[in-house]
Amino acid sequence: MSLDAGRILAVVRKEFRALRRNRFIIGTMTVLPVIFLISPMIEIFRLSPGISEEVVQRLAGSTFLLLMIIPVVVPAAIAAYSVVGEREQGTLEPLLTTPVRREELLLGKAAAAIVPSVGIAYLLFAVVAVCAKLFAADPAVTTALLQSSQVVGEILFAPLLAGWSIWVGIAISSRASDVRVAQQLGTLASLPPLVVVVLIDLQVLTPSVSLALTFAAVLLVADVGMWGVVSAMFDRERLLTGARATSGRSRRAAG
Amino acid sequence: MQPTSGARWFTRRQVGFGFRPVTWQGWLITAVAIALVVALLVLLRTSRGIAVVAAVAVLAVYLGTAALLGGVPRAAPAPAPDPLAPPPTSHPTSFTTSPPASFTTSLATAPARVAMLATPSAGLPSPDGAALVVGHLTKRFGERTAFEDVSFTVAPGEVFGFLGPNGAGKTTTARTLGTLIAPTSGSAVVAGIPLLTENGTEIRNRISIMPENPGLYLRLTVIENLELFAGLYGLRHPRPRIDAALEAVNLGARGRDLCGSLSKGLRQRVGLARALLSDPAIMFLDEPTSGLDPVAAREVHDLINDLRQRGVTVFLTTHRLEEAERLCDRVAILNSRLRSVGRTDELREKLFSRSLAVETAAPLAAPDGVFDGATGVEGWRSDGDSSYVLSVTDPRVAAPAVTRALVAAGADVLSIVESRHSLEDVYLELIDEDPEAAAR
Numbered sequence: 036m037s038l039d040a041g042r043i044l045a046v047v048r049k050e051f052r053a054l055r056r057n058r059f060i061i062g063t064m065t066v067l068p069v070i071f072l073i074s075p076m077i078e079i080f081r082l083s084p085g086i087s088e089e090v091v092q093r094l095a096g097s098t099f100l101l102l103m104i105i106p107v108v109v110p111a112a113i114a115a116y117s118v119v120g121e122r123e124q125g126t127l128e129p130l131l132t133t134p135v136r137r138e139e140l141l142l143g144k145a146a147a148a149i150v151p152s153v154g155i156a157y158l159l160f161a162v163v164a165v166c167a168k169l170f171a172a173d174p175a176v177t178t179a180l181l182q183s184s185q186v187v188g189e190i191l192f193a194p195l196l197a198g199w200s201i202w203v204g205i206a207i208s209s210r211a212s213d214v215r216v217a218q219q220l221g222t223l224a225s226l227p228p229l230v231v232v233v234l235i236d237l238q239v240l241t242p243s244v245s246l247a248l249t250f251a252a253v254l255l256v257a258d259v260g261m262w263g264v265v266s267a268m269f270d271r272e273r274l275l276t277g278a279r280a281t282s283g284r285s286r287r288a289a290g
Numbered sequence: 291m292q293p294t295s296g297a298r299w300f301t302r303r304q305v306g307f308g309f310r311p312v313t314w315q316g317w318l319i320t321a322v323a324i325a326l327v328v329a330l331l332v333l334l335r336t337s338r339g340i341a342v343v344a345a346v347a348v349l350a351v352y353l354g355t356a357a358l359l360g361g362v363p364r365a366a367p368a369p370a371p372d373p374l375a376p377p378p379t380s381h382p383t384s385f386t387t388s389p390p391a392s393f394t395t396s397l398a399t400a401p402a403r404v405a406m407l408a409t410p411s412a413g414l415p416s417p418d419g420a421a422l423v424v425g426h427l428t429k430r431f432g433e434r435t436a437f438e439d440v441s442f443t444v445a446p447g448e449v450f451g452f453l454g455p456n457g458a459g460k461t462t463t464a465r466t467l468g469t470l471i472a473p474t475s476g477s478a479v480v481a482g483i484p485l486l487t488e489n490g491t492e493i494r495n496r497i498s499i500m501p502e503n504p505g506l507y508l509r510l511t512v513i514e515n516l517e518l519f520a521g522l523y524g525l526r527h528p529r530p531r532i533d534a535a536l537e538a539v540n541l542g543a544r545g546r547d548l549c550g551s552l553s554k555g556l557r558q559r560v561g562l563a564r565a566l567l568s569d570p571a572i573m574f575l576d577e578p579t580s581g582l583d584p585v586a587a588r589e590v591h592d593l594i595n596d597l598r599q600r601g602v603t604v605f606l607t608t609h610r611l612e613e614a615e616r617l618c619d620r621v622a623i624l625n626s627r628l629r630s631v632g633r634t635d636e637l638r639e640k641l642f643s644r645s646l647a648v649e650t651a652a653p654l655a656a657p658d659g660v661f662d663g664a665t666g667v668e669g670w671r672s673d674g675d676s677s678y679v680l681s682v683t684d685p686r687v688a689a690p691a692v693t694r695a696l697v698a699a700g701a702d703v704l705s706i707v708e709s710r711h712s713l714e715d716v717y718l719e720l721i722d723e724d725p726e727a728a729a730r
């Protein structure tokens with residue numbers, strides 16, 4: 036099977052154009068990061084010099100958790116819309132009549148969701164780090180934020196968590212009958228991998244480069260597995276009618 | 291949401307706030323917002339209490355504006371009911387009558403497609419050269435049968451009409467042949483390729499489907515919609531093709547409009563332009579004229595005629611019988627099962643015995659005596675005071691004989707015409723005698 040980069044790019048370009056004009060998504064992508072910046076910023080500015088190592092680590096951990104929520108929630112919202120949204124609009128059928136392969140369609144949609152989310156996550160991390168460097172009273176904060184386990188975690192987790200959210204979101208979207216239900220379920224289902232980050236935040240797990248790499252490897256396996264599952268269940272008839280070929284349900288196809 | 295006047299000011303200027311500033315006011319306000327944030331951060335170093343309050347205030351203003359504007363950034367004109375283009379004084383621009391230069395150019399860059407276009411049958415090595423061969427095709431959704439045991443053949447370049455009442459299975463048949471839905475049983479060859487799951491991509495490369503509902507991305511412009519599909523069909527230099535397709539449906543001037551601002555009929559035409567993009571060998575058009583005004587429908591008819599002349603096979607689903615009669619080489623009448631297939635005149639002959647309608651100035655004194663002796667007349671019935679309907683073997687033989695007999699009997703003949711049965715008569719006859727239809 037050969038994938039055609041031109042077709043994937045065509046899908047990505049269309050997704051970007053549509054995203055750019057989708058108020059809900061733009062709103063989520065603009066407002067969420069701002070909200071998420073408030074708490075770490077206030078923390079950073081409130082610290083006085085000479086605080087304990089423990090407090091600094093806790094701050095670094097909670098900032099990390101907050102920054103990880105973005106690449107989980109934003110792509111989940113986009114991905115959950117991807118199939119059921121198109122079905123409701125009636126745009127899915129013409130799309131499926133073209134020679135595009137399901138993998139190309141999936142990759143195009145995934146790329147369009149992953150790029151902005153990971154971009155925002157990296158940007159936020161940079162903003163927090165720069166602010167800490169410029170404004171934090173104690174240089175230990177910057178050191179904690181930029182410790183290698185933190186940086187490796189940020190760089191690897193953001194795309195991998197986003198990947199998980201996207202595949203889960205698309206899987207739910209291709210089965211759902213309603214955009215809102217898909218978005219709620221998608222957001223919920225994308226949260227479990229955050230447990231590890233929460234455990235780090237709660238100091239149950241001690242952050243380290245090896246922990247970050249292990250978790251990243253597990254996420255990678257989960258992502259690849261989920262991609263396999265999603266592309267296997269991505270069948271034109273099911274997408275179009277919301278039911279499988281052999282299904283006994285008799286829902287009328289949209290349109 | 292109806293924006294307040296304040297919000298309208300922002301909307302008009304496409305103010306930024308992280309969205310998409312396009313006017314200088316937008317850029318200015320974005321710059322001020324950024325400056326405010328920076329100032330806040332500086333303030334934080336000196337007096338934290340005030341800074342936190344100020345930060346919350348700035349955020350509240352920001353969120354409030356964002357909520358009011360609801361994301362704003364659209365250069366969209368308000369969706370206006372768009373009167374269809376004025377009736378064309380000349381024949382609408384079309385591939386055959388006046389091929390746009392760009393279209394020809396783009397063809398020259400795609401020799402393989404030209405070959406397929408010029409002689410579709412040459413590109414479609416199906417056993418008997420047919421564009422579509424359908425054998426005992428059936429599709430069931432669980433307990434419900436969409437269509438059953440459907441068999442027919444469509445020749446290359448033929449315009450094939452597919453008629454039937456609501457729920458007869460027309461759309462499902464088109465979707466099945468278009469590889470969107472797997473048949474429950476039966477077989478088909480589409481554009482020379484057997485209808486099997488693994489051949490899906492290859493078949494889709496050679497056909498195009500215009501669904502019942504055009505399904506456009508309303509937030510994208512007409513050209514952006516077509517660019518997506520050009521990309522999906524792997525067209526290398528899409529712009530000339532897109533322009534040509536838009537010209538063909540008389541939408542050349544609307545390319546930059548958002549699809550959401552187009553009227554229903556115009557959207558339908560964008561759907562047609564999209565189906566034309568890939569130079570398909572077979573086009574499936576599902577009710578392409580539904581919702582169109584008579585002028586727009588005529589333009590679609592002209593377009594279909596052009597397609598025929600270019601050798602494109604057209605599978606046309608429609609409820610408009612006069613449309614089918616005018617455009618289609620052959621029609622099939624479906625009602626879950628195929629009721630009949632053939633040329634419309636053949637269907638008429640098959641269903642109705644041929645007849646002559648005779649009208650005289652006054653009732654005949656002894657019609658038996660007049661008609662029974664005339665050559666070619668098999669029977670007659672009275673159809674009003676001085677009107678008679680005669681069943682005949684061949685109207686060309688019977689008409690002169692009946693005329694002579696009437697004149698000999700001293701009757702004043704007003705008219706003798708062969709009764710014409712419309713496709714509607716054929717359709718109603720076939721569907722009415724169908725018990726499934728009665729139950730529907």
Ligand SMILES: Nc1ncnc2c1ncn2[C@@H]1O[C@H](COP(=O)(O)OP(=O)(O)OP(=O)(O)O)[C@@H](O)[C@H]1O
Nearest residue numbers: 276285286287288431436456457458459460461462
């Ligand atoms: N996805 C589906 N699941 C279950 N039943 C379906 C599905 N799609 C179509 N049907 C059923 O199959 C039958 C044929 O439907 P189809 O849409 O093909 O009819 P149609 O001839 O196109 O009708 P219309 O003229 O109204 O467009 C109908 O009874 C319909 O309810």
Ligand SMILES: [Mg+2]
Nearest residue numbers: 460461462502
């Ligand atoms: Mg239909």
